[in-house]
Amino acid sequence: MNRKALHPENIRLTVIVACYNEELMVEMFYRTVVRYVKKYDYRFIFIDDGSKDETLSILQKLSNEDPLVAYISLSRNFGQPNALKAGYDFATDADCVISMDxxxxxxxxxxxxxxxxxQDGFDIVNTVRAVQMDGALNRRIFAKLFYRFVNIISTTQILADGPDYRLVDRKVVSALAEFKESTPYLKEIIPWMGFNCTAVPVNIESRSYGESKYSFLKLISLSLRGITSFSVSPLRLSSFVGVGLSFMSFLYGIYAIYVHLFTDQTVQGWTSIIASVLFISGIQMLMLGIIGEYLGKTFLASKRRPAYLVKEIRDVSFSRSVEHKPELRTTRPVAS
Incomplete structure (x- = not known):
């Protein structure tokens, strides 16, 4: 397919949007974004990620008003990465897919x-923040440290300051459908694929209404998922630290025996001993925690549970030439 020769009305573009308690924003989002995609053969896929408010009711209303608005209602809150994965799984018939908040x-x-x-030939078009991200200082510092740490330990380089606002080609969407991880981390999965990619700078706006659904604890949990998804370097690091501490303890033991046998001095200082014991014990607990994180992921993967479960879906086609009534379904294959 010659992308460059395609006219906008011949480009099948799907916009996927993960929603969680967005009753104040989701309709405004649709009314705003639809003005920018009308030139294309567009379709919206909203994923209601187990919202507790009226988000699903608003999506149902929008779907009834516009035959090009589809929605997927998940049975509970599975998290944004899983919700986006659901959107990609149901958008494999598009020429390209854009994910947005x-x-x-x-x-x-x-x-x-x-x-x-x-159309220039890139299969993945990422966005990067053109200016420093807003938010609390601790979040900005945490984000910088996280991206730097992940890119050091992992062979897959993820895009720092890259939001989940990207375009991917249909071949990327088809490849994503092959991933059966119960805890997908798309920021690493997509660059790991190795397709031709580029990035464009964007200004990330402030929220008009509501507040971010990511608490600091959720950010930490998501960061742990990212760190352990594509690298075993933390396990190797724990081995190196263990070997280093064992070697230092061995040298200190030789020193203590030498002082006791060949000098009149005695090994003194309960404070230093207690401090050493607590330090080594803390390192051991940290290493056990790292091992436990990987064991936990292995345990969850062994259960082969799906990444999400669909409670209700209203699917639509791309065709705007033929009036298409949204089809209500309650069953469809889910990611495993």
Whole structure:
């Protein structure tokens, strides 16, 4: 397919949007973004990630109003990465897929630029923050440290300051459908694939209403998922630290025996001994925690549970030439 020769009305573009308690924003998001995608053969897929508010009711209303709005209602909250994975799994018939947040922080006026880059031949078009991310200082520091640490220990380099606002080609979407991980981490999975990619700078806007659904504890949990998803370097590091501490303890033991047998001095200092014991014990607990994290992931993977479960789906086609009534379904294969 010659992408460059495609006219906008012939490009089948799907916008996938993960929503969790976004009743204040989701309709505004749709009304805003639809103005930027009307030139394409577009379709929206909203994924309701187990919202407790009226998000699903609003999506049902939008789907009834616009035959090009589909939605997937998950049985509970599975988390944003799993919800986005559900969106990709149900968008394999698109020429290209754009993922966006429902809070309008991702500027829709960049959609044409993302599509243009795709037409230039790029299979993955990422976005990066053009300016320093907003938010609390501790979040900014934590994010910088996380990205730096992950890119040091992992062979897969993830994009620092890269939000989940990206365009991917249909071949990337088809490849994503082959991943059966119960805890997918898309920021590492997508660059790991190795398709031709580029990045464009964007200004991330402030939320108009509501607040971020990511607490600091959720960010830590997501970070642990990212660190342990594509690298065993923490396990190797724990081995090196264990060997180093054992060697230091061995040398200190030889020194203590020498002082006791060949000098009149005695090994003194309960404070230093207790401090050493506590330090080594703390390191041991840290190493056990790292091992436990990997064992936990192995335990969850062995259960072969799906990444998400669909409670209800309203699917739509791309065709705008034929009036298409949304189809309500309650069953469809889910990711495993």
């Amino acid at each position: 429902a809070d309008l922080q991702h500027p829709p006026d960049k959609i044409d630029l993302l599509v243009a880059k795709w």
